[in-house]
Amino acid sequence: MTDEQILAICQSNWIYRGVDDTSMREMREELRAHLEEAAAAGRSATDVVGEDVAAFAAAWARERRPLRQRIGYLAGVAGACLGTALLLAHLTRWTTSLPVTPERIAFYVLFAAVFVAWELRRGGGGHLRSTVIGVVALVPVAVAAHWLNGDITLFHLPLWGSAALLLAGAFPAVTDARRRRESAAAGDRSAG
Template sequence: MTTTDTTGHDRILAICRSNWEYRGIDDASLREMLQELEAHLQDAEAAGRTARDVVGEDVPAFAAAWARNRAPLHRRALRLAAMACWAVGFLLLLRHLIRWTTELTVDAGDLAFWGLVATVTVAWELKRGSLGLGRSWLLASVVGVPAALAVRFLAGDGVLFTLPLWAAPILLLPMLPYVVADTRAKKAQSAAR
């Protein structure tokens, strides 16, 4: 294998990884897809074909098509919904802990803040490919705080409803199967090496 081919393979794999992470492909499937693509690229090279013979001229279009076949929209939408619930649940739990209370009052500014923070966090983390406590929380807060203040100024700070402490853990639950599956896949991957 020449250096140029390896660099080309690495670039194709990097483009596909980025595309699949952006589309919310789970970690286990992403690793499996990358291994399969790498094997196809090596087989093509051994047969005297180029990497472009495998993926075509438009690598992002190839990656997008494979992602749609591998993880249909309804599966990706469910994962996205679970991520959004997790972000909101985490913020609620954090707010309960900061205020040291079992009931939170919610006004229009709170809804604007939570909605924007959840949206920015999920969008940022989908682009990265995982949900974590990275820079997305800072970015989301920078966007969410001014929006919450503006909404609170325009709509007032009247209480819309109250949320009990048990609501936050319930919102965290939908993400649990994805976390367990990703953790098991990582352990299986480590054991296979």
């Protein structure tokens, strides 16, 4: 396997796992320099990255952005999505009080679970794809919940409740995005 092939495998793995551009550039250059020096000393690329290049890339990516950071961020994004969906429901029904039914709860809870699980597996970044997968997978769940429970209304959600959910979800997501931007900018400055 050539150095370029190894770098390409690593890069696609890092993109897949949501490593930001600045970090990825830095990791790529660091690895490229190491591979070149190792080759000049007569060692193979396998000596550097091991037999499993994807596992090597994944281990490095996980240390750059660990699981608990990603869970906090994704829980925030899922909460913000949920809040937005509920606000849209208020708007389309033109009401300040939204009836909450079992199928609606089942749909949103499972949607959030699938969204977070899929994003964690994937590594973050492609929220649209995760959203589509969540919706497609969970429409049958909502239909089944509706079929089992009928039109029972458990409680009414006020408009401020939906807004609070949106803000509670947006806060950690925005904070995390800002921290990543600042960290990337600091990386650019030190690179310069």
